[in-house]
Structures are given as structure tokens and as C-alpha cells.
Amino acid sequence: MIALKTKFGIRLKELRLAAGLTQEEVAESTSLTIESISNMERGLYGPKFSNLEKIADAIGVEVKELFEFIE
Numbered sequence: 001m002i003a004l005k006t007k008f009g010i011r012l013k014e015l016r017l018a019a020g021l022t023q024e025e026v027a028e029s030t031s032l033t034i035e036s037i038s039n040m041e042r043g044l045y046g047p048k049f050s051n052l053e054k055i056a057d058a059i060g061v062e063v064k065e066l067f068e069f070i071e
Contacts, residue, residue, distance in 0.1 A: 006043030007069045012055070013041040015066065019059045029058035 016026055023037040030037075030051060039045045047055060056063045 003043060005040075005046045008046060008066065009041045009043040011066055011069055012037075012059075015059050015061055016041075019061075021059060026055065026058045030054040 016023070023034050023041070026032075027034045027037050031054070032051060036045070040047055052063050052066065056066060
């Protein structure tokens with residue numbers, strides 16, 4: 001079973017790439033570091049609730065789309 005953090009990271013990367021954004025662009029839009037975005041995409045850390053809306057806004061999706069995983 002894949003961990004939630006890993007699923008989230010895969011989904012975040014998919015959505016970011018679909019939006020044509022780099023990790024740096026998402027980091028700048030959210031006031032997070034590139035390292036934070038990278039760590040989330042690699043499933044090392046999950047996002048804080050306070051950052052979910054920022055991330056979703058930065059990549060142009062609704063928060064719920066970040067959790068729409070393909071099984």
C-alpha cells in the first residue's frame with residue numbers, strides 16, 4: 001500500500017507539470033521553498049493544512065483535486 005504522502009506527492013507533481021509550472025514557480029507563488037515543494041513531491045513530507053490552498057491556487061486547481069488519486 002502506497003503511503004498518503006507518496007500519493008499526494010505524485011498527484012502534486014502531475015498537476016504541476018500539467019499546469020506547465022516548475023517547482024521554483026510554485027514555491028515563489030506559495031512562499032514555500034523549492035526544497036519544500038520537492039520534498040512533498042517525493043513523498044518525504046506532507047503539506048500543512050495552511051499551505052494546501054496556496055498550493056492549489058498556485059497550480060490552478062481546487063484543493064480536492066490534490067487528493068484525487070488514481071488507484
